[in-house]
Amino acid sequence: MKRDIKxxxxxxxxxxxxxxxxxxxxxxxxxxxxxxxxxxxxxxQAHVIKTxxxxxxxxxxxxxxxxxAGTPVEHQRFTTWCTTLCGPEYGRIDLLGRKGPCDRFFSVxxxxxxxxxxxxxxxxxxxxxxxxGGGTFLFDTECLSATTQGxxxxxxxxxxxxxxxxxxxxxxxxxxxxxxxxxGLGIDFEGxxxxxxxxxxxxxxxxxxxxxxxxxxxxxxxxxEISGVFIVHDMKTTxxxxxxxxxxxxxxxxxxxxxxxxxxxxAIGCDHPFRVSNVDTWTMSAQVAEEYRSDRVxxxxxxxxxxxxxxxxxxxxxxxxxxxxxxxLKFVIEGRAPIELLDTYTRxxxxxAQRNCQRSAENHExxxxxxxxIGVSEDPVAFEASIADLFSENGRQRRxxxxxxxxxxxxHFAYLDVEMAxxxxxxxxxxxxxxxxxxxxxxxxxxxxxxxxxxLPHFEVETGVSSLDVLAFDAFTLFVSSTFQRAWSDGLQAxxxxxxxxxxxxxxxxxxxxxxxxxxxxxxxxxVRPDGHIGWVFPASCEKKTxxxxxxxxxILQKQAADLHATAPA
Numbered sequence: 001m002k003r004d005i006k007x008x009x010x011x012x013x014x015x016x017x018x019x020x021x022x023x024x025x026x027x028x029x030x031x032x033x034x035x036x037x038x039x040x041x042x043x044x045q046a047h048v049i050k051t052x053x054x055x056x057x058x059x060x061x062x063x064x065x066x067x068x069a070g071t072p073v074e075h076q077r078f079t080t081w082c083t084t085l086c087g088p089e090y091g092r093i094d095l096l097g098r099k100g101p102c103d104r105f106f107s108v109x110x111x112x113x114x115x116x117x118x119x120x121x122x123x124x125x126x127x128x129x130x131x132x133g134g135g136t137f138l139f140d141t142e143c144l145s146a147t148t149q150g151x152x153x154x155x156x157x158x159x160x161x162x163x164x165x166x167x168x169x170x171x172x173x174x175x176x177x178x179x180x181x182x183x184g185l186g187i188d189f190e191g192x193x194x195x196x197x198x199x200x201x202x203x204x205x206x207x208x209x210x211x212x213x214x215x216x217x218x219x220x221x222x223x224x225e226i227s228g229v230f231i232v233h234d235m236k237t238t239x240x241x242x243x244x245x246x247x248x249x250x251x252x253x254x255x256x257x258x259x260x261x262x263x264x265x266x267a268i269g270c271d272h273p274f275r276v277s278n279v280d281t282w283t284m285s286a287q288v289a290e291e292y293r294s295d296r297v298x299x300x301x302x303x304x305x306x307x308x309x310x311x312x313x314x315x316x317x318x319x320x321x322x323x324x325x326x327x328x329l330k331f332v333i334e335g336r337a338p339i340e341l342l343d344t345y346t347r348x349x350x351x352x353a354q355r356n357c358q359r360s361a362e363n364h365e366x367x368x369x370x371x372x373x374i375g376v377s378e379d380p381v382a383f384e385a386s387i388a389d390l391f392s393e394n395g396r397q398r399r400x401x402x403x404x405x406x407x408x409x410x411x412h413f414a415y416l417d418v419e420m421a422x423x424x425x426x427x428x429x430x431x432x433x434x435x436x437x438x439x440x441x442x443x444x445x446x447x448x449x450x451x452x453x454x455x456l457p458h459f460e461v462e463t464g465v466s467s468l469d470v471l472a473f474d475a476f477t478l479f480v481s482s483t484f485q486r487a488w489s490d491g492l493q494a495x496x497x498x499x500x501x502x503x504x505x506x507x508x509x510x511x512x513x514x515x516x517x518x519x520x521x522x523x524x525x526x527x528v529r530p531d532g533h534i535g536w537v538f539p540a541s542c543e544k545k546t547x548x549x550x551x552x553x554x555x556i557l558q559k560q561a562a563d564l565h566a567t568a569p570a
Contacts, residue, residue, distance in 0.1 A: 005152050005167045006030040007333050010135075011143040011181055012174035013040065015118065016301030016318035018125040020172050022060055023326035025134025026473045029333065032166065033135055034157060036142040036175075040126060043202050043278050044117035044233045044240055047217070048312025051419040052455070053319045054111035055468055055532070057125075063111060065124050070116035071217060073100030075235050078216035079413055081370060081406065083223045084269025085210045085230065088391060090222070090374060091406045092214060098414040105419075108448060109458045110466035113419060115217055117233040118315065146171045146181045148295035169333055171297045172325070174318070177285070179303035185294045189287035191357060195308060195364070196244050196284045199252065201260045203239040205274035207232055218413075222371065223387070224380035225266040239274075241267055245281075252281045284308050286361045288353045292321075292346040300325060305353040310363035311412055313356040320422065321349050327530035328428075330474055336501070337557035341428065344558065348427035348453075356418065363412040370409070373402045417445025421455020424533060428556045429453045431537045432548060437520050450518050450537055456528045459514035461507060473530055475503050476553070480525040481515070482506040484540040488525060491545030498549055502527070527552060 010020045013035035024031045049070075054063050076099045081090040098104055105112035129135065141159040148154075153171040157164055173181035211219065211232065219230040228243030241264050245252070257276050264274060285306045292299045301318030325345050331337035375386025389395050390402070429452035439449030440457075448457035456479075459467050471477050480488055485506035492498055507515045523540035527549070536552040538545075554560045 005169060006032060007169050009155050009166050009168035009171045012176060015315050016322050017174035018129050019319055019322045021129040021135045022132060023322060025132035027326060027330040029330060031135040033137045034141040034143055035139050038140050040122040041119045044119055044238060046315040047115055047117045047233055049114045049116055050316045051105055051109050051111050051113050052421050053316045054113060055109060056319055056323045058111050060128050062124055062128050066114050066116055069120050070114040075215045076115055076217055078214050079218045080214050080216055081220045084221055084267060085219060086268060086270035091403050093406055093410060095414055110468060143181055145184045146297045153296040170329055173297060173299050173303045174301040175303055177302040177306040182299055182303050185297060188290050190290055191287035193285055194283050195286055197247050198242050198244050199255050199281050201241045201264055201276055202278040203274045204277050205239060206236050207239060208235055210272060221267045222374055222376055224383040226263050227376060228267060255279050286357050288357055292350055293342055305357060307357050307360040308364045311360045313360050313418060317353055317356050323531045324349050340558040344428040348424040351425060352422040359418060366409060369405045373398060373405055415444050420446045424453035427453060429535045430555050433537050450526055450534060452534050452537060454534055456532050456534055457518055460511050468532060470505050471528060471532055472503055475501055477528045478502050478504045478525055479507060480540055482508045488545055495546045501553060
């Protein structure tokens with residue numbers, strides 16, 4: 001009897017794994033998701049959902065639900081450093097105009113970031129995945145191993161002490177930072193394994209009386225008794241107090257509820273009711289897997305990279321992994337591309353993860369300057385004396401230095417470069433233009449442009465409709481001015497084998513303004529991949545349009561070798 005082999009087995013039902021199911025259903029790929037936990041995450045973890053992630057999730061129509069469930073923008077205004085929540089402040093960063101639905105984001109995207117704890121995000125994504133109906137979720141199911149056997153992959157699963165095999169054409173390992181699949185494949189991480197150890201105390205409280213005059217998500221508490229950070233997931237109901245500890249000096253077993261209650265009271269600095277709902281510990285790492293693929297098993301999300309939380313890049317990088325990977329799997333499974341296309345997943349996404357890992361580590365290191373000026377010390381007497389001096393008449397210059405150091409933290413909390421789609425350097429893209437199109441003006445490190453490998457910039461194509469809204473999940477989109485629509489359509493009509501691969505979207509006259517600026521007032525045709533990254537740029541008036549498209553697709557899909565600027569026939 002021939003075995004029924006599904007297209008995909010997805011290991012892990014965190015944000016990356018659930019998103020993989022969502023994409024698989026949209027792409028018509030049969031799949032199963034297995035998760036060793038009994039359900040979705042119950043406690044807050046990651047909470048920053050950046051603009052690019054919202055652009056990706058917008059394609060599934062869940063962005064409105066995410067914003068409705070997230071932290072109101074008026075509660076995200078400040079990032080504060082203080083002795084205690086009720087004590088003197090060292091200073092704040094004011095993020096007014098940098099959060100929520102504002103021109104800062106809408107000038108470059110149809111979306112804007114959200115602050116929503118992972119345990120609230122996952123149910124939204126899970127409900128979407130279930131509504132799409134393409135896959136099966138199995139909880140209480142652990143993946144013991146994954147390997148390749150010929151033309152498919154095999155996983156050994158365990159559920160209720162029953163061990164069995166599951167076969168699929170490919171396996172996506174999105175099983176978290178301690179990925180058993182990655183370890184079983186022998187894929188190592190590069191980078192430091194342990195930058196610091198932390199204890200996270202999950203709270204249930206109404207913080208409104210404490211912070212309503214300085215509403216924000218993060219409150220860094222620094223005093224001789226305790227140093228840590230309050231993460232306010234919901235001002236009225238849910239917070240986490242996180243603090244570092246040295247495992248050589250403190251056994252994590254000592255973090256009892258009673259002990260943690262004492263620390264939290266010291267950090268609050270006044271008598272305020274709260275309940276400890278959970279206590280856990282975790283290790284801060286800054287690592288990226290050496291490879292993202294072992295034959296028919298691919299890593300994604302925290303299984304492929306784990307960052308310091310400073311910057312909120314981990315969850316978002318995982319969603320970008322899935323966005324990059326899924327259309328490639330679709331094309332390979334359907335035989336429209338060779339398996340070598342999957343090599344571009346590592347080539348494109350791993351450098352982005354390395355960049356984000358470095359940015360996260362730099363944010364963590366930059367924070368040390370603030371602590372240095374404040375005089376954070378393990379000697380409580382010296383620490384107390386430093387605080388007293390800082391707030392004294394003699395501490396004026398130190399206070400000025402401190403305010404400057406706080407302002408220098410701004411890229412940690414508000415910077416468009418890491419909000420937007422990354423620029424891939426080497427991968428499945430190229431151009432037949434003789435020269436590069438210059439990017440538009442840089443804004444907070446982000447430079448929208450039409451260079452191959454970059455994310456398609458946002459521009460209006462219809463009233464209220466973004467260029468990002470019209471992309472196909474399973475085909476390339478060719479943007480060209482309406483002037484050249486007929487010529488390119490005729491070229492496609494002459495090549496039936498390309499008709500289901502490319503869809504033309506004409507940019508009409510009323511919406512040409514930003515398009516023309518992106519094109520540097522030249523006439524170009526831009527082929528955009530299903531993941532929203534630019535695959536190829538042609539002269540719009542080029543001859544032999546069918547041949548141009550065929551060569552471009554062959555290069556993008558790795559049917560023929562080419563470098564970044566591979567040239568199609570004139």
